[in-house]
Amino acid sequence: MSEIRHDRIANQYVIIAPERLRRPNSVTASKSLETPQSNCPFCEGNEHLTPAEIFALRKNEPNMSGWKTRVVPNLYKAVQIEASESSKRDGMFESVPGLGAHEIVIDNPCHSCNMEDLDENDVQNWIKTIVTRMEDLQKDKRLVYISVFKNVGKDAGATQQHPHTQIIALPVMPKDAIYFLSRNMLYYQRHGRGIVEDILHNEILFKKRLITQTQNFVAFCPFASSYPFEVMISPVNNIISLHKATKKELEELGVLVKSIFAKLSKQLGSFDYNLAFMQAPLNQNFENESYMALLEQNFRFTLRIIPRIYNIGGFELSSGMAINCMEPEECARLLRGEEL
Template sequence: MSEIRYDLLHDEYALIAPERLHRPDCYRTPAPEEETKKRCPFCEGNESMTPPEIFAIRDNEPNKPGWKTRVVPNLYKAVQIEAAWESREVGIYQAWEGLGAHEVVIDTPRHLTRMDAWTEEEYFDWLHTLRSRINDLKNDFRLVYFSLFKNHGHYAAATQEHPHTQLIALPVVPKRKLDQFHRAHRYFLERRHSIFESVLSQELHDGERVVLESDHFVVISPFASTFAFEVAVIARESAESLIALNDGKLRDLSNVLKRTIDALYVELGDFDFNITFNTPPVQKNIVTEPFFDTLPQMWRFSLRIVPRIFRLGGFELGSGVHINPVAPEDAADLLRSVVEGKR
C-alpha cells in the first residue's frame, strides 16, 4: 500500500508507492559509457585545455601534471566574480547583475572512474578541496550562500564524463533554502535542540532506515525519500558545515562515503546520481541575521546522494510531490546487508 509521507527536514511531501515499481519500462539501466576518444580537458597532462587553476593539491608548480585534485573556473560560468552587485528595475520586475563564483573541482586525474573505484585517500582529497574552496571564498563578504553539487552521468545532467564537482557561490540565499533555515530556527527555539537531532534520534531508535553508522556520521534512507535508494549522511555532532569538520572527521566521512557509494554500486550497478551538500549561509546580513548566530546549534552538516534511476513525470513536475517506488525501509535493508557483508 502506498503512503504520503512528510519530510520533516525539507517541509515537503513524498509519495511512497512500491506497486509502481512493477510497471512496464519502470527501471532504466543506463547503457555503459564508452570512453571518449577525444582529449579530455580534465585529464592529467591536458592542463592547458582549462583556464588557469585556482587551487590544487600538488607538490609541484601550477598548471602542470602531478596533481591529486584541481580547481578551475567554469568555462561556461553561470555567475561571475567580476560582476558588480547592482540591481535594476525592468518595469514591474527587478534584476541584479550575475555576481558570484562558479568553479569546477576536478575530483581525480583518472578519467571515467566510477566512485566505487576511488580510494579513501581520493575521497579525503576531494572533501579537503571542497572545504578549502569554501574557506577561501567566504572571505568575500558579498558571497553568502554556497551550492556544492556533483552530477554523475547523463540522467543526472553531467556534461563532462571525467569525475568533477561544481561550486556556485551566490550573494543571496535561495528562497527554498531560506525557508529551511527559518524552519530549523523555529524548531530550535521551540524545542531547544536541532531538527537534525530529532531526526537522528528517531532513526537510531527505529533502526530500519539506518544504512551504517560511524563515530561522527549516520547514513540513512530518509523516511520521506523522494528518489529510490536516496541516502542522507548526517553528522552526529554539532558541525554546521563542511568547514566545521576537522581532518579527523573528514577522514571518517571519507570512509563512510566510500562504504555507502560502494554499496549503492553493488545494488544498482553503474548508475547516474547527484550528490548535494546541505550548506548553510556563511555571512551575516539582514536576511540571515535572525538565525545566523544559532547555526552551530540548529544546523548539522549533511549531504544527500540521489540515484537517478527513474524518470520524472507530469505529476512530479506539476505537484512538486515525488513518487518513489522503493520504500526507504527496503532500500536501507538492501544497502545495509551489503555494508555488513551479508550480500
C-alpha cells in the same frame, strides 16, 4: 500498499508506492557519458584545455601534470566573481548583475573511476579540496550562499564523464535555503533542538532505515525519500558546514562516503546520480541575519546522494510531489546487506 509521507527537511509530501515498480521501463539503465580521454579537458595532460587553475593539490608548478585534484573556473559559468553587486530597478522589477563564483573541482586524475573505485586518500583529497575552496570563498563577504554538488551520468544532468564537482557561491539566499532556516529556527524555539538533530535521533533509535553509523556520522535512507535508494549522511553533532569539521571528522566522512557508494554499486551496478551538500550560509546578509547567531546550536549539514534510476512523469512535474517506487526501509535493508 502505498503511503503518503511527510519530508520534514523540505516540508513536502512524498508518495511511497512500491506498486509503481512493476510499471514497464520504470527503472532506467545508466546513461553514463563516454568521452575519449584524448579530448577530455579534465584529464591529466590536458590542462591546457581548461582555464588557469584556481587551486590544486600538487607539489609542482600550476597548470601542468602531477596533480591530485584541480579547481578551475567553469568555462560555462552561471555567475562571475568579477561582476559588481549594484542593483537595478525597472519599475517594480529588480535585478543585480550575475555576481558569484562557479568553479569545477576535478576530483582526481582518473577519467572513469567511480567514487567506490578510489582509495580513501583520493576521497579525502576531494573533500579537502572542497573545504579549501569554501574557506577561500567565505573571505568574500559579498557571497552568502554556497552550493556544492555532483552530477554523474546523463540522467543526472552531467555533460562530462570525468569525475568532477561543482561549486556555486551566490550573493543571495535561494528560497528553499532561507525557508529551511526559518522553519528550523521555529522548531528550535519550540524544542531546543534542530530538525536534522531530531531526525537523526529517530533514525538511530528505530534503526529501520539506518545503513551505517560511525563515531561522528550517520548514513540512512530518509523516511520520506523522494527517490529509490536515496541516502543521507549527517554528523552526530551540530557541524554546520564541511569547513567547520575537524581533520579527523573529514577523514571519517571520506571513508563513510566511499563505503556508501560501494554498497549502492553492489545493489545498482553502474548508476547515474546527483550528490549535494546542504550547509549553513557562508556569510551574513539581510536575508539570513536573524538566524546566524544560533546556527551552532540548531543546524547541521547533510550530504544527499540521489540515484537517478527511476523515470519521473507528469504528476511529479505538475505537482512538485515525488512518487518513490521503493520503500526506504527496504532500500536500507538491502544496503546493509541483509537477506530476506
